[in-house]
Amino acid sequence: xxxxTLDNASKYYGVHPLFQKAFEYxxxxxxxxxxxxxxxxxxxxxGAIAEKEGMTAEESASKFECHNNNIDIQLxxxxxxxxxxxxxxxxxxPKGEYNPEKDVLFYNETPDMHFxxxxxxxxxxFPEDVHAPMIADGVIKKMIIKVKA
Numbered sequence: 001x002x003x004x005t006l007d008n009a010s011k012y013y014g015v016h017p018l019f020q021k022a023f024e025y026x027x028x029x030x031x032x033x034x035x036x037x038x039x040x041x042x043x044x045x046x047g048a049i050a051e052k053e054g055m056t057a058e059e060s061a062s063k064f065e066c067h068n069n070n071i072d073i074q075l076x077x078x079x080x081x082x083x084x085x086x087x088x089x090x091x092x093x094p095k096g097e098y099n100p101e102k103d104v105l106f107y108n109e110t111p112d113m114h115f116x117x118x119x120x121x122x123x124x125x126f127p128e129d130v131h132a133p134m135i136a137d138g139v140i141k142k143m144i145i146k147v148k149a
Contacts, residue, residue, distance in 0.1 A: 001085060001123060005122070018042075021041070022045055025042075032077060036051050045147060046146040047143060051139060052140065053139055054139070055135060057114070060135045064108075064111070064131070065104050065107075065131060066128070066130040067125075068098065068100075069148065070103050070147060071124060071146075071147040072124070072145070072146060072147075073123075073144070074122060074123050075121075075122040075144075076117035076122070076142055077120075077141040078139070078140065078141040079117055079119060079121075081117050081135065082135035083116075083117065083123060083131055084110070084113070084114050084132030086111050086112040087128060088129065091107040092109075094107055095108045109130070114135070126149070
C-alpha cells in the first residue's frame with residue numbers, strides 16, 4: 001500500500017507502467033466539478049467518480065475487500081475518508097468466493113489499522129492489500145482508478 005498526496009504522485013511512476021498515465025489523467029481533471037460516473041481512461045485503466053454518504057467502520061469492514069487483477073488508486077476529492085487495512089497474508093477467512101466478474105474477494109477479518117485521507121491525498125491498494133473504504137461521518141467524493149495489475 002502507498003499513501004501520499006497528488007503533489008508527490010510522480011515519485012510512483014516507476015512502480016507500475018500505467019501509474020504515470022493514471023496520475024497524468026488525474027492532473028488534467030477539475031476534480032471538484034466531476035460528476036458521478038464510470039469511464040475508460042485507456043487500455044488497462046478504468047475510472048469512477050463516487051459521491052455518497054460515508055459509513056461506519058463496522059459497515060465498511062463487512063465489505064473488507066481485495067482484488068486479484070487490479071490495483072486501486074483511491075483519491076479523496078472531498079473528505080475526509082477513513083480506510084481500514086490489513087495485509088492479505090494475514091487474512092484466512094474468505095467471505096464467499098472470489099468474483100472474477102467484479103474482481104473482488106471479501107474477507108471476514110477486520111482491519112489491523114485505520115488511516116485518514118484528506119482532499120488531494122490518495123492510497124494505492126495492490127492485490128495483497130485488503131481494504132475497507134468509505135468510513136466517514138459525512139459525504140465523501142472520490143475518484144477510483146482501476147489499474148490492470
